[in-house]
Amino acid sequence: MTKPALVALLSLSLHGPSGAQDKPPTPPPAKPPEGWKVEPFSLGNKAAGFEVALTGYAQADFRSFQDWQVGDGSDETLRADDFEWRRLRIGLEGEWRKLVFEFDVDPAFDEGDELKDARLGLRFSRALEIDGGHFKPPVSPERLTSPAKTDFIERAAFVESLAPDRDWGGMLSGEIGRALEWSAGVFEGDDRTSSRRAGTTAAARLVLKPARWLDLGGSFSQGDVAASPPSAGVDPRPKGLEGTSGTGYEFFPGVYVNGRRRRWGADARIQGGPVSVWGEFLEAREERKGQGPTLEDLPDVYGRGWSATATWLITGDRKTRTIRPARGLPGGPGAVELSARYEELWFDDVSNQGFESAGSRAGNIRPAGIRTFTGGLSWWPTRFLRFQGNVLVERYDDPLRAPEPGNAGDYVSLLSRVQVHLP
Amino acid sequence: MKRLLAALGALCALAACGGGGAGTPSEPSATSTPVPGVPSGGAPIFDPTVLHDARLELDPAAWKALRVNYLSNQYYAANFSVDGVAVSQVGIRSRGDGSRSEEKPGLKIDFNQFVPSQEYYGYKSLVIDNLTQDASMLRERLAFLVFEAMGIASPRNAHARLSVNGEYWGLFALVEPVSKPFLKSRLGEESGTLFDYEWRFHYDFDWLGGDPVEYVPEPFEPETNEAKPDVATGIVAFIQTLNQAPSAGFVATMGSWLDVDRFLTHVAIENALAEDDGIVGDQGLNNFYLYEYGQKNRFVFIPWDKDNAFTSGNWPLYRNLDRNVLTARLTSDPAKRQVYAAAVARATSEYVNPRWLTPQLETAYQQIRGAALADVRKPFSNGEFEAAVAGARGVIATREHDVNAQR
Numbered sequence: 001m002t003k004p005a006l007v008a009l010l011s012l013s014l015h016g017p018s019g020a021q022d023k024p025p026t027p028p029p030a031k032p033p034e035g036w037k038v039e040p041f042s043l044g045n046k047a048a049g050f051e052v053a054l055t056g057y058a059q060a061d062f063r064s065f066q067d068w069q070v071g072d073g074s075d076e077t078l079r080a081d082d083f084e085w086r087r088l089r090i091g092l093e094g095e096w097r098k099l100v101f102e103f104d105v106d107p108a109f110d111e112g113d114e115l116k117d118a119r120l121g122l123r124f125s126r127a128l129e130i131d132g133g134h135f136k137p138p139v140s141p142e143r144l145t146s147p148a149k150t151d152f153i154e155r156a157a158f159v160e161s162l163a164p165d166r167d168w169g170g171m172l173s174g175e176i177g178r179a180l181e182w183s184a185g186v187f188e189g190d191d192r193t194s195s196r197r198a199g200t201t202a203a204a205r206l207v208l209k210p211a212r213w214l215d216l217g218g219s220f221s222q223g224d225v226a227a228s229p230p231s232a233g234v235d236p237r238p239k240g241l242e243g244t245s246g247t248g249y250e251f252f253p254g255v256y257v258n259g260r261r262r263r264w265g266a267d268a269r270i271q272g273g274p275v276s277v278w279g280e281f282l283e284a285r286e287e288r289k290g291q292g293p294t295l296e297d298l299p300d301v302y303g304r305g306w307s308a309t310a311t312w313l314i315t316g317d318r319k320t321r322t323i324r325p326a327r328g329l330p331g332g333p334g335a336v337e338l339s340a341r342y343e344e345l346w347f348d349d350v351s352n353q354g355f356e357s358a359g360s361r362a363g364n365i366r367p368a369g370i371r372t373f374t375g376g377l378s379w380w381p382t383r384f385l386r387f388q389g390n391v392l393v394e395r396y397d398d399p400l401r402a403p404e405p406g407n408a409g410d411y412v413s414l415l416s417r418v419q420v421h422l423p
Numbered sequence: 424m425k426r427l428l429a430a431l432g433a434l435c436a437l438a439a440c441g442g443g444g445a446g447t448p449s450e451p452s453a454t455s456t457p458v459p460g461v462p463s464g465g466a467p468i469f470d471p472t473v474l475h476d477a478r479l480e481l482d483p484a485a486w487k488a489l490r491v492n493y494l495s496n497q498y499y500a501a502n503f504s505v506d507g508v509a510v511s512q513v514g515i516r517s518r519g520d521g522s523r524s525e526e527k528p529g530l531k532i533d534f535n536q537f538v539p540s541q542e543y544y545g546y547k548s549l550v551i552d553n554l555t556q557d558a559s560m561l562r563e564r565l566a567f568l569v570f571e572a573m574g575i576a577s578p579r580n581a582h583a584r585l586s587v588n589g590e591y592w593g594l595f596a597l598v599e600p601v602s603k604p605f606l607k608s609r610l611g612e613e614s615g616t617l618f619d620y621e622w623r624f625h626y627d628f629d630w631l632g633g634d635p636v637e638y639v640p641e642p643f644e645p646e647t648n649e650a651k652p653d654v655a656t657g658i659v660a661f662i663q664t665l666n667q668a669p670s671a672g673f674v675a676t677m678g679s680w681l682d683v684d685r686f687l688t689h690v691a692i693e694n695a696l697a698e699d700d701g702i703v704g705d706q707g708l709n710n711f712y713l714y715e716y717g718q719k720n721r722f723v724f725i726p727w728d729k730d731n732a733f734t735s736g737n738w739p740l741y742r743n744l745d746r747n748v749l750t751a752r753l754t755s756d757p758a759k760r761q762v763y764a765a766a767v768a769r770a771t772s773e774y775v776n777p778r779w780l781t782p783q784l785e786t787a788y789q790q791i792r793g794a795a796l797a798d799v800r801k802p803f804s805n806g807e808f809e810a811a812v813a814g815a816r817g818v819i820a821t822r823e824h825d826v827n828a829q830r
Contacts, residue, residue: 253537293488293499355482358512358537359500363482366500366512400512405541 052094057148057421059086066412113193127174137164137203138183139219151339153390153415154246158305158345162284164190181207196239198223198261213272219265227258238360247413251401252347252368255360259287274313281306293361299351307343325380334381341374369397386419466544468505469579477583478504493517493525510543527800529553550598557730558803558811561787566729569774576609577726584794593798601712614717618643625707628748630666657715681722691766700731703743736821740829771823780819
């Protein structure tokens, strides 16, 4: 995208879609047919039970690694450049009577990974909806949150490393009263575009809401991973889950797995007014049947992580899933949020006997972990625009697995983002 | 409000500009980091005056798998040390062509296989030669000494007793890998393309047509710049030129592609050493690296794997030169034929003779003898070891006279 185009987009974001403030009066648009409501990015007819809306956002990320040398991208140790068009999401969502649908793509992603959500559902009642298509299995609340709405630029490392991602499947979901949300589905795998994808995966999530300000959630998924057959030369790439830091550094490359991959997670959120406090735990455990150097069974490998997050909208806006500043520019300051997160993620096997090895067929896996503190500042000057700045401080448990061998940390990185989105 | 805007702007600008930090992902990376505690700037593990003590520690199941699957290049994690200087979580794999062995595997150690950027004395990898194709176990070491003495950069090489999980596994050689550190320290630059010549068929630099796949990645396997789409362009042009350039002015033409005298000296040393598996080997080209300097259509040959040296004391001066296109065309020029012959003569009169090389042999022999005799996994008997050393002595004793007799 050219700089003038970006400036134009930012200008649109700052002034809103009408851009009418400085322009002479224009003739009123043609009146829509009876019952139809036309908004800048949506069209609806309540009587017909129809609504369709354009969705989308663009994100430009800037990164700076303060304390460490980073790879040149050739060895896959880092995902991102210092500048990256991170996402360019465009889609449609809507409903017609009981039918609901959602479709969006991201041409900024690599070939084959452009398709994001493609979901068609029937909503029989609040208590029961049936969906099919391509979407995220219901595990990990942070994974299920759109990257346009997460509290930080990067999701927690353990979520990125352990949680499943979009795949083809079907799901039942609903809400019982105001106290219980549930969802359960079966998917073709646990991440369609991943080389580490499991086979058919069942996933479920339950959220209890004992009070308006409190959510208590639990998630579970289970699928089987089939190891690639050994080849005559070098073994195929391992399919075990890998550990990647928030800055994209792969500190645990994954091991050979074969058999069941099981995840379980728990989360809690307290939210009231401008403040939220929440935490999440997730564990993924994988079997390693016949994956030893001499084809013996190995002890299960696990990845385990947790995070604790606090956010505060210092402008007094209400903390919701979608932040809409009460007093946006130019009349007000917009919405400003301070946030902080601490998280840990580590990998090991369930037994600890014998030579501790970083090898991909290690009987006794050399543990690898990372602890990360993230401080964040978000500013929504208007409904269409968000600026974010994050400071990440990363410390590795195993100095040998750190970006600079022997130096466990701290590694400080600065991340910032400009996001333009449809409301 | 203004303060808030300024703070956010500063943070964004700081991130976007890099904040003066040590590096960004878009910069050329300093892809290597020394192992803490390991001295840099030298390579004492290649000091030939010491019989080194190399140790491997790894999962016994992994060691067993490496040996059983000795034809595979699968890596296993291990801890490694030489003379007490340790490096953790290196990748080891079986290596070699004809030398691959289940009983006494030759090993390649990649220090950064499991620990990104890890180095050992500045090296990302190390070859542990199992010495199974040379009953004397010291031919290569002696041969490389001669190459170096003659001014041809060659891998450093030293012997070591290797133990695996505390068990003595035999006498091996620690061989400096021909890789970027070698190129940088010995040739002065590393930006070009390094080709490892992998013997696949009898080939003598013949023109196989203009299709790059006839040459790259086999038999010329790129070890650097592998991902460059035009990685084969230079070498194809080089081979085309050496085949198709007119005879008139051929030496001058080739002079723009390589240091002709240096190349002829390389070949001369091989024949002075009575080596039958090198550039003019009996089975065609073998056992060398070819380096194409960065930004230049210019090449240099680097010797490798000289355990077939000292084959015989009686060795034709111009042996096989006529079979290789490049050596045949260059030595058809009388002046260059004289350069070649003079190089053979200098190699034998100054180095491959009892005055210079025999003391080197005896020193090496005394150094390794005990470890060699205790090596029960070598594919030859102790008697054969002694006989092979005696054979090398004999070749050294006769080469100078033999060469002089042929001039």
